[in-house]
Amino acid sequence: MKSGFVSIIGRPNTGKSTLLNSIVNAKLAITSNIAGTTRNTIEGIYNEPETQIIFIDTPGIHKPKNKLGRILNRESYTATRNIDAILFLVDSSVPFGAGDEYILKTFKSTDVPVILVLNKIDKITDEKLLNKINEYKDLFPFADIVPVSALKDDNIKELINVVKKYLTDNIRYYKSDQITNLNPKFMISELVREKVLRLTKMEVPHSVTCMTSHYEVKKDLVEVYVDIIVDRDSLKKIIIGKGGAMLKEIGTQARLDIETMFDKKVYLELYCKTVPKWREKEFLLNDLGFSKDK
Ligand SMILES: Nc1nc2c(ncn2[C@@H]2O[C@H](COP(=O)(O)OP(=O)(O)OP(=O)(O)O)[C@@H](O)[C@H]2O)c(=O)[nH]1
Ligand SMILES: [Mg+2]
Missing domain, CATH: 3.30.300.20 (K homology (KH) domain)
Structure with a gap:
């Protein structure tokens, strides 16, 4: 038995909630094309006979404008502690920006492995994807790099196989038919x-x-x-x-x-x-x- 907790972190609108839903194959987290959709951390539980991975969807990290904004950022950062891996989700169809840089900086103080997940690859060419991978490789010592399309369920199995390498527990935290902690x-x-x-x-x-x-x-x-x-x-x-x-x-x-x-x-x-x-x-x-x- 292998198990563990994995946080999905990234800027707003990169597809974190879409990815969570794709992984558990159910609609747990709501999604929209308006940045700042998610407001709570949401656990989605991925079950296989000998594996249980608890994925934590988080509010997109951004510059806070009010109390709610500050609470959302804190929820996301808290989700980077006591976990086995971080999925740093980026939208591969938009340029690397100050928002990504801001998040990467915070990863420097953690010893949790950070897996770069390049999402929305359905929107870009293979050539552009290769350029993206090269661009990101030099920015941070990522444990792994996985391109996916959360919307089209593309390469999600591969992502799960990569995540399995980093699981450190051997406890079944939830019943094997449970897919969320939400009420x-x-x-x-x-x-x-x-x-x-x-x-x-x-x-x-x-x-x-x-x-x-x-x-x-x-x-x-x-x-x-x-x-x-x-x-x-x-x-x-x-x-x-x-x-x-x-x-x-x-x-x-x-x-x-x-x-x-x-x-x-x-x-x-x-x-x-x-x-x-x-x-x-x-x-x-x-x-x-x-x-x-x-
Ligand atoms: N083309 C394409 N669109 C995607 C993909 N993944 C997500 N989207 C779209 O991107 C938008 C944002 O998706 P969400 O899952 O709500 O993004 P999020 O990162 O959870 O956003 P916040 O909760 O605001 O931080 C939605 O319109 C999704 O349909 C993808 O792989 N390809
Ligand atoms: Mg979301």
Whole structure:
């Protein structure tokens, strides 16, 4: 038996959550093309008869602008301690930038092996990929370099084989049929938040959060109640939409995902409310599962 913990670290929007979902073959972490989608560390458990790897998806590391931003960065850095390996995920279709350099600098103080994962190779030519590998090789003593496409499930098996070399434990941490540590309330809230992000696009980027106030699994139906919280009335207007059309669409799309999650019919009720400055309010952040800002 071989096991261990592996963190997925990188700039926002590089595909960390897409990679986690691809590895566990399920939708655990929400994804969108808006940078800063993930707000919590999310564990995805990869199981084989003699192997268990706990992959930790983290919020993209960025320059923090508010308390939530600082908490997100800290969550990511905490996930680089007491682990067997770090997957440093980069988007191979964009140039190496100050953001990557900033993260690489922090790796210098760790003795955890760092595996460079060049993602989104479906977007570039083989020649460009070779250039990228050469460019990165000189920047940091990476333990390994693996190109993948998380979106197209390309080279993921190879990545897992590479990760296996660095596992140091021999304990099964979770039951072999478990794929996450997340609770259903959190997963429901996230699925609703994903639809808000995707459907309202850039209009409502990070000013929204979702909270499942109640859910109940009945005989042939799951009843779900979720609050969508924004910090301004103008955003509430966007989320509700003309005659409630946007809220209805968010509800329809989220309900389908929640039905897949429970494998049952779902009754979903959404309620949008304004809480000014929720991002700065620690009690609310704690309620939402973010750790305390120290
Ligand atoms: N073409 C292509 N797109 C990808 C790939 N992996 C992820 N994406 C897209 O990149 C965008 C960002 O993906 P996420 O998985 O949400 O990125 P993330 O790194 O988790 O982002 P944050 O949570 O904001 O830090 C989404 O639109 C994905 O569909 C890939 O291999 N190829
Ligand atoms: Mg993410």
